[in-house]
Structure formats: structure tokens, C-alpha cells
Amino acid sequence: MTDFIYEKDADGIVTVTMDMQGQSANTMNERYVPGMDQVLAKLRAEPDLKGVVFASAKKTFFAGGDLKLILAIQKSDAETFHYIEENKRPYRDLEQLGVPVVAAINGAALGGGYELCLACNHRVIADVPGAVVGLPEVTLGLLPGAGGVVRLTKLLGLEKALPHLTEGKPVKPQAALKAGMVDAVVPAIDDLIPAAKAWIKANPETHTQPWDQKGFRYPGGDVLHPKVRQMIVGSSAFLYSKTRGLLPAPAKILDIAVNSMRIDYDAALRMESRGLCALVMTPECKAAITTFFFGMQAIKSGAVRPQGDRWKAANAAILGAGMMGSGIAWAHANAGLPSVLKDTEMDKAEKGKSYTAMLADKAIKRGRMDDAKKERLLSQITPATDDAAFAGTDIIIEAVFEDIALKEKVIPETFKQLGPNGIYGSNTSTLPISILAKACPDPTRFIGLHFFSPVDKMKVVEIIMGEQTSEETLRKAYDYVQQIGYMPIVVNDSRGFFTSRVFGTFMDEGISLMVDGLSPVAVERAGWLAGMPVGPLAVHDEVSLVLSQKVGKTHKALDERLGVDSGFGKHNVASKAVCDAMIEQGRGGRHYGGGFYEYAADGSKTLWSGLAQFAKGNAEIPMEDAIDRLLYRQAIETLRCLNENVLRSEVEANLGGIFAIGFPAHTGGAIQYIRGIGIDAFAARAKDLADKYGERFALPDSAYDILRNKEALAA
Structure with missing residues (x-):
């Protein structure tokens, strides 16, 4: 048991200190289940066992699932289901140990780490920097699959549990105590073990979880309670308004939390496993883990930073x-x-x-x-x-x-x-x-x-x-x-760099859709359905049409000065034609009193009725094509930047696109979006769009080789 330090004191209380070897945090790695089984077997064999304290030798308490293992899962099959069930089994065994079990939380207890705490009878946390609890799996396109959905719903009731399950925000000690997520707070880490042992001595018979006791009732009411039923309906609508139906995890969490209240406890845990089994294979999950965990980790750790001593500006x-x-x-x-x-x-x-x-x-x-x-x-x-x-x-x-x-x-x-x-x-x-x-x-x-x-x-x-x-x-x-x-x-260095080049294609494609005959309302709707923060016409008003025109003139003058044709913005023909005409009509954007929208004194806005003059076509454009046109234009331009060595890494392409441009977060960024669809499938769809709507969607097959080569190297 090299990953678990096992110590029994004179009072019959065992302290199990988690210390996963060769890593900075405790995780559910490949040694976790065998190690926990050994610990549980030894605990069951202990004569006169009075209680158990779970502690950590790391700065954090327990970081939860091993995301590299999760990312490597290739099939949502019986083997994956068994893997998930095996990872959560020790927690159910812990609940049925027959002695009080306490979690002594010295740092972050997130995901599977907090699920371990939920399987304990009592949770005590130190009020120190970095100490938080929570279930952030939803932010990675997952759900808490080690009992987190079922247990937190039983512990807090549906109404109070849902925000923690569907938003995944970490909760600091005092707030966690107030919410009922922990049972006690101590001022320092050194106070944790003494406080845990004192509680065990004072509560020797408190070893059966509330939900395993006869007559258990959900805090706030069961699933048939009128208030709870009303809240379920409202939660579904609220989630859709937040996710636009683009993120499967929050809806799956809501479904499992509600249905867990209707069925047997062990059956609910199995249902939770099936839900996680389905989510691990979704493009949204793969994208979130790749970009928001490993990508952010690469940026923060300096993996893409030039080597050398750290520098700090004094002024x-x-x-x-x-x-x-x-x-x-x-x-x-x-x-x-x-x-x-x-x-x-x-x-x-x-x-x-x-x-x-x-x-x-x-x-x-x-x-x-x-x-x-x-x-x-x-x-x-x-x-x-x-x-x-x-x-x-x-x-x-x-x-x-x-x-x-x-x-x-x-x-x-x-x-x-x-x-x-x-x-x-x-x-x-x-x-x-x-x-x-x-x-x-x-x-x-x-x-x-x-x-x-x-x-x-x-x-x-x-x-x-x-x-x-x-x-x-x-x-x-x-x-x-x-x-x-x-x-x-x-x-x-390049004209427009990365962000301005890609952002310009989004605004231009919105105008192109309008020119092709799609109603301005439908254009903005396509942007919303695609997952963009703001529609292309609305965002162009915020940036201002005047600025777009000035940028174009600046680069034209620069080309004349240098005697070159940079080709900057050569595909953005719709923007130039429409913006120039609108500016001539006194419509330069929001700052100038109006642009694509009319702005009222009370802050409301409506699309300008004069936009109809710019519709040159009368095409029946399917909404699927409209959405793809907005996303593919940006993804193709991002790929051009990567292919031209304007971008230096996929990590920066993905994170830069999301945080600077607003590329839909559920995709994991433009390059991850291409990988999620499949390189060949994306290339085929891009060719289809080029055939139907123009050469701006066309890329030579060689442009995709940079992704194929990286994929081959990774394999």
C-alpha cells in the first residue's frame, strides 16, 4: 500500500493518509482501486476498529479522476461501464464499513475527491488558502460518476444540489459549511486529525448514511413535492437558455438527479455510471478535457513559454x-x-x-x-x-x-x-x-x-x-x-495576426448570409445556435463599421507603400460592399447612432429595416448551412494561420479563439472543432460549402496535412 499510509492509534482509530507516489496530487489512477481494496480489506480485519479518518499527504486532498485515462477511452461499451463502476465501488464499500468515517480535508477536494468525502459520515475542512470542495466535472463535459450526483442530491436535496452539480464551481470552507457540503471547519491543517478523531469518539454509532436509514426523506421534499416538481420544469428551461442545447452534460446531470429520487439507491448509482459512460465519448467532453484542462495547464505551466528565468516588471x-x-x-x-x-x-x-x-x-x-x-x-x-x-x-x-x-x-x-x-x-x-x-x-x-x-x-x-x-x-x-x-x-507576425483575421471572417460571413437572402433575424439566430456569444451583425455594430472600413483602408495604403499585395481580407468582400454603403447612409455602428441595429433611448435595439436593400439573392439557405458557414469560416481561417505558421501551437489556437474571439466553448476551439468532426469529414464538408457558396471555404488538401501529421505523431 505504497499510495496509502495506514496508522492505527491506541483508541482504535485508523488514519489513512493518501499519498499517490510519483505525482503531485492524489488521483484515481490505475493503482487507486487496488490500493483502496487493500485498505478496506485491512480495515475489515481490524479488531476493535472504532473509526477511520481519510487524510492527504499532498497539498490538495484528492483531485479525482485521472483525465488522461478518461481521454484515452475509445468506446462507450461494457468495458467502459465496468471501469466506471469499479472506480466508484470502494466508496459504497466505505459507506458500509460499520464504523464512523471522517474526511479531513486539507486542500482542494474536487470531483472524485469530494465524492470520497460524500461517502464519509462526516466532513471537516481546514479554513486555509486553496481548501475548496466541489464537483467540477460538468465543466469538462462529464458528470460526477463516483456517486456525486446521487449522494449530493440526497445530502442537500434537489434544489440546493443542482447549482453545484450543473455549474461545478469550487466552494470555499465557510460557504461549504453554510451550504451543508461540509460539517465542520477548523482554523488550521494541524487541527484536522484531532477534530476528526474527537468527532468519532463523540459519535461512535454514527456510521450509517442518512440515505441508508429507514424513513429517509429528501431535504426540501421528494420528487412529487409540488415545489420540487415546479423547480424541475423551471430548471430544464433554465439550463437550455444557458447551454442552448449545445452541452449534453448539464441536461444529463439534471435527468439523473431527478430520476435518482425515484428509484433504489444502488440502481441510481448504476444509472449515474451509465450517464458518465455516455458522456465520456461525446465530442464536447473530449474537447473540454483537451482544451480547458490540458490546454490551460500547458499555458499556466509554461509549456509553450520560451525557456529561461522568470522576469517581473517593477514598473x-x-x-x-x-x-x-x-x-x-x-x-x-x-x-x-x-x-x-x-x-x-x-x-x-x-x-x-x-x-x-x-x-x-x-x-x-x-x-x-x-x-x-x-x-x-x-x-x-x-x-x-x-x-x-x-x-x-x-x-x-x-x-x-x-x-x-x-x-x-x-x-x-x-x-x-x-x-x-x-x-x-x-x-x-x-x-x-x-x-x-x-x-x-x-x-x-x-x-x-x-x-x-x-x-x-x-x-x-x-x-x-x-x-x-x-x-x-x-x-x-x-x-x-x-x-x-x-x-x-x-x-x-502577419497582416491581422490571428485574432483579427479570424474575427473578421465571422462578421463577414454574417453579412454574406444576409446578402445571399437569409433574413437578418435568421442570421443572428444562426450565430446563437452555433454558440457564438453575440450574433455577427450585432457584434459588428459594437466593433463599428467605421473601424472595419478604416482597417481596410490602412492595409490598402500599407500595400501601396510597400508595393505589395498582402491579400489581407481578400475573402471579406461582403463586409466591404455593405459597410461602405451603410456608412454612406450614416450608419457606422452603435457608437455612431446605429448600424445593423436601431438603438432606443431605453437601451433596447431592433434590426434596421433598411437591411433588405442588401439582399442580392433569394436563396433557401438551410439553418444547418448557415451555422456551418459561420463556424467553418472561422475554423478554416484558424487552420490557415496554423498552416502559415502565424499560430505556433494548437493549444494557443483553441484557447485564443475561445477567449479572444468567442469561438463556441463547447467545441474546445477551432482546431479541436475540426478534430472533433474528423479531419477528412471536415475537409469534405468544407468542399461542399465551397461548391455551394464560394472559394472562401476552399483549402487545398495539403493544408490539412499539418493536423494529420500531428495526429500520426501522437499515435
């Missing part, structure tokens, strides 16, 4: 106190990074600082901040109009207007204030970094740092490597982005 300067500069100043202040916010006039710089005050006031109103923290945030921002105010700074973020001539003037003037080991970042969304770098005295220390609006909500930064940007500068930029709590996505 910063932001040039331009407009919307972007003000947002970046907030991000810096929130991370405790002192920053100078410079503009041409002090009133503008002060106004930029006031943005942080406004956000702080909102947080105070919601009870998420106090006045003292607001003052600390504001003290981190120094408005200025003179470059000397940030002499010797570690990082300068140029966030002036998206005009190449202006940037080429500002960059050399302000670079001289950079510290000897500092780096210079340009916040640009489409302008080539390699061209801007020509204005920089040291292009090796120049890099693109593309923040997204609004900065306080969009926690991702696209880092753009110029042709001469050094790996040291990239490493420092990567560390800076993580220092302020944002997700870094690294790309190589």
Missing part, C-alpha cells in the same frame, strides 16, 4: 489614455504594477485614470471591493504628459490610435525612456509588428501586445513576434502578461 508606462490605455492601466493597478499613464493633455490622462475609479466604484457597490483597495489601485496610476515621468521603466505599452504614421512617430520618441533591460510593446490589432519595429531603435526589444476590449473583462493578450524580436523579449512579454493575470497567446 510600466502606458502611452495613450483612451479606452485601451485606460483599461490596461486598470489591469496593471489590479496586479500591483505601478504605471505612468501618459497622454498629450493632463485632462485626458486624468480621465484615463478615472476609468479605474469607475470600475472600483462598481466593485464596491457589488461588495467585491472596499474603499481602501480602491485607493491602493488609484495610487498605482500616475497621470503624466511628459516622457521624463517614466524614465528607466521596465515595460512601455504604446496604446495610441491605430494609425501607422502616429505610431512611427511615438515609438522612437518614447523608446529612449526604456530601462536597459526593459521591453517595448505596441498594442495594435492589425498593423504588422515587423514594420512598426523599423521605427524602433532596437527592434529586438520590440513586440506586439494586443489587448482586447473591454480590457477589464477580456483576460487574454495576443503576443506578436516581429521578424527581429528576440526570444528574451518574448519570454519577458510572456511573463509580463501572466504577471498581470492575463492569458498569453503567442503568434508570429
Whole structure:
């Protein structure tokens, strides 16, 4: 029992300390069930056993299922069902041990870890940083399959259990105590074992779970209770409004939780296993585990970060106190990074600082901040109009207007204030970094740092490597982005980089659908059904048609200046034709009073009736085609970026698409979306769309080879 430390004291209480060898956390690995069986056999053989305490030697209590094993499951068959049943069997054996069992929770007890706690008679947790309980399986396209759905429903009742089951949020100690998810809280880890043993001594006969006792009643009422029946109906509608029917796990959890109240306990546990067996093979599950667990882990652990010592900026300067500069100043202040916010006039710089005050006031109103923290945030921002105010700074973020001539003037003037080991970042969304770098005295220390609006909500930064940007500068930029709590996505230089290129295809395809004859209402509906946060017409209004037009003109002028044809946005012909015409009619977007939508004074909006003039066709476009057109355009452009080496990894392609562009999260990102459909099946459907709707969907078969080759290497 190398993974379990077994200790019996003089009072007959055994402490089982979980310590999975060769890994940083306790998980349900291939040694888990045999190890638990050995522990249970030894406990049953103990003379005068009075009780059992489960503890952990790791920083966390128990992390739950081994996701590598789950991801490797290829069939939803009898073997998979048996695997799931075997993993949960020890918990049922534990419930029937005949002595009090206590979970001593020293850190995170999530998923299978908290399910172990639920199988215990008593749960005590230390009120320390990192200690949480919860069932986050739903966020990975799964359900709690080791008894979590059935036991939590019995412990809390359906109404209180459902949010924890269908949302999967971790719960801190005091909140968990209030919710009934744990039974006691102690101030320190050293207090856990003594508290657990004291409870066992005080409750020697408390070893039968409430649901195993005769006359058990569900808290809040059983499934026939009028209030519960009403809540079941409402929950189903609420879940659909949240998931749009795109996520199978929440609906499956609701179904099992409700039906577990109607049948025998052991039968309910088997039903739960069947539900998990069905979910492990869904594309949504594979996508969530691949992207949101292993992908996020790769970003956080630095797997895609250049090697070298960690770097930390001690101070910063932001040039331009407009919307972007003000947002970046907030991000810096929130991370405790002192920053100078410079503009041409002090009133503008002060106004930029006031943005942080406004956000702080909102947080105070919601009870998420106090006045003292607001003052600390504001003290981190120094408005200025003179470059000397940030002499010797570690990082300068140029966030002036998206005009190449202006940037080429500002960059050399302000670079001289950079510290000897500092780096210079340009916040640009489409302008080539390699061209801007020509204005920089040291292009090796120049890099693109593309923040997204609004900065306080969009926690991702696209880092753009110029042709001469050094790996040291990239490493420092990567560390800076993580220092302020944002997700870094690294790309190589190109027109529009990655995010702007792909986002432009989404907006353009929405307009293309409208031009082809699909009603604007149906266009927006297709975006909703596809899983996009906002419809393509609505989001274009927010970005503004004027900005889209300016970007096009900027790149046309850049092409003329360089004597090249970059081909930037060459497929976005619908956007150019319609946007130019709408701007001529005074409709530049929401900021300009109206665009695709009319905006009322009360905040409501309706689609503009004049959009009918742009319908050139009268095609009967199936909704399936409309949805695919919106998603395939983005996925194909993402694949182009990967194929052209603009994107450096699938991980960054997937996470960048979801968090920066809003590509539907249930797909796991654009490249995972292709893999989920199947590379050959996706290519065939893309060809079908190209034949029906145009060459923008066409890709040579060789473009897919990068995915096939990676697949072959993985195999």
C-alpha cells in the first residue's frame, strides 16, 4: 500500500493518509482501486476498529479522476461501464464499513475527491488558502460518476444540489459549511486529525448514511413535492437558455438527479455510471478535457513559454489614455504594477485614470471591493504628459490610435525612456509588428501586445513576434502578461495576426448570409445556435463599421507603400460592399447612432429595416448551412494561420479563439472543432460549402496535412 499510509492509534482509530507516489496530487489512477481494496480489506480485519479518518499527504486532498485515462477511452461499451463502476465501488464499500468515517480535508477536494468525502459520515475542512470542495466535472463535459450526483442530491436535496452539480464551481470552507457540503471547519491543517478523531469518539454509532436509514426523506421534499416538481420544469428551461442545447452534460446531470429520487439507491448509482459512460465519448467532453484542462495547464505551466528565468516588471508606462490605455492601466493597478499613464493633455490622462475609479466604484457597490483597495489601485496610476515621468521603466505599452504614421512617430520618441533591460510593446490589432519595429531603435526589444476590449473583462493578450524580436523579449512579454493575470497567446507576425483575421471572417460571413437572402433575424439566430456569444451583425455594430472600413483602408495604403499585395481580407468582400454603403447612409455602428441595429433611448435595439436593400439573392439557405458557414469560416481561417505558421501551437489556437474571439466553448476551439468532426469529414464538408457558396471555404488538401501529421505523431 505504497499510495496509502495506514496508522492505527491506541483508541482504535485508523488514519489513512493518501499519498499517490510519483505525482503531485492524489488521483484515481490505475493503482487507486487496488490500493483502496487493500485498505478496506485491512480495515475489515481490524479488531476493535472504532473509526477511520481519510487524510492527504499532498497539498490538495484528492483531485479525482485521472483525465488522461478518461481521454484515452475509445468506446462507450461494457468495458467502459465496468471501469466506471469499479472506480466508484470502494466508496459504497466505505459507506458500509460499520464504523464512523471522517474526511479531513486539507486542500482542494474536487470531483472524485469530494465524492470520497460524500461517502464519509462526516466532513471537516481546514479554513486555509486553496481548501475548496466541489464537483467540477460538468465543466469538462462529464458528470460526477463516483456517486456525486446521487449522494449530493440526497445530502442537500434537489434544489440546493443542482447549482453545484450543473455549474461545478469550487466552494470555499465557510460557504461549504453554510451550504451543508461540509460539517465542520477548523482554523488550521494541524487541527484536522484531532477534530476528526474527537468527532468519532463523540459519535461512535454514527456510521450509517442518512440515505441508508429507514424513513429517509429528501431535504426540501421528494420528487412529487409540488415545489420540487415546479423547480424541475423551471430548471430544464433554465439550463437550455444557458447551454442552448449545445452541452449534453448539464441536461444529463439534471435527468439523473431527478430520476435518482425515484428509484433504489444502488440502481441510481448504476444509472449515474451509465450517464458518465455516455458522456465520456461525446465530442464536447473530449474537447473540454483537451482544451480547458490540458490546454490551460500547458499555458499556466509554461509549456509553450520560451525557456529561461522568470522576469517581473517593477514598473510600466502606458502611452495613450483612451479606452485601451485606460483599461490596461486598470489591469496593471489590479496586479500591483505601478504605471505612468501618459497622454498629450493632463485632462485626458486624468480621465484615463478615472476609468479605474469607475470600475472600483462598481466593485464596491457589488461588495467585491472596499474603499481602501480602491485607493491602493488609484495610487498605482500616475497621470503624466511628459516622457521624463517614466524614465528607466521596465515595460512601455504604446496604446495610441491605430494609425501607422502616429505610431512611427511615438515609438522612437518614447523608446529612449526604456530601462536597459526593459521591453517595448505596441498594442495594435492589425498593423504588422515587423514594420512598426523599423521605427524602433532596437527592434529586438520590440513586440506586439494586443489587448482586447473591454480590457477589464477580456483576460487574454495576443503576443506578436516581429521578424527581429528576440526570444528574451518574448519570454519577458510572456511573463509580463501572466504577471498581470492575463492569458498569453503567442503568434508570429502577419497582416491581422490571428485574432483579427479570424474575427473578421465571422462578421463577414454574417453579412454574406444576409446578402445571399437569409433574413437578418435568421442570421443572428444562426450565430446563437452555433454558440457564438453575440450574433455577427450585432457584434459588428459594437466593433463599428467605421473601424472595419478604416482597417481596410490602412492595409490598402500599407500595400501601396510597400508595393505589395498582402491579400489581407481578400475573402471579406461582403463586409466591404455593405459597410461602405451603410456608412454612406450614416450608419457606422452603435457608437455612431446605429448600424445593423436601431438603438432606443431605453437601451433596447431592433434590426434596421433598411437591411433588405442588401439582399442580392433569394436563396433557401438551410439553418444547418448557415451555422456551418459561420463556424467553418472561422475554423478554416484558424487552420490557415496554423498552416502559415502565424499560430505556433494548437493549444494557443483553441484557447485564443475561445477567449479572444468567442469561438463556441463547447467545441474546445477551432482546431479541436475540426478534430472533433474528423479531419477528412471536415475537409469534405468544407468542399461542399465551397461548391455551394464560394472559394472562401476552399483549402487545398495539403493544408490539412499539418493536423494529420500531428495526429500520426501522437499515435
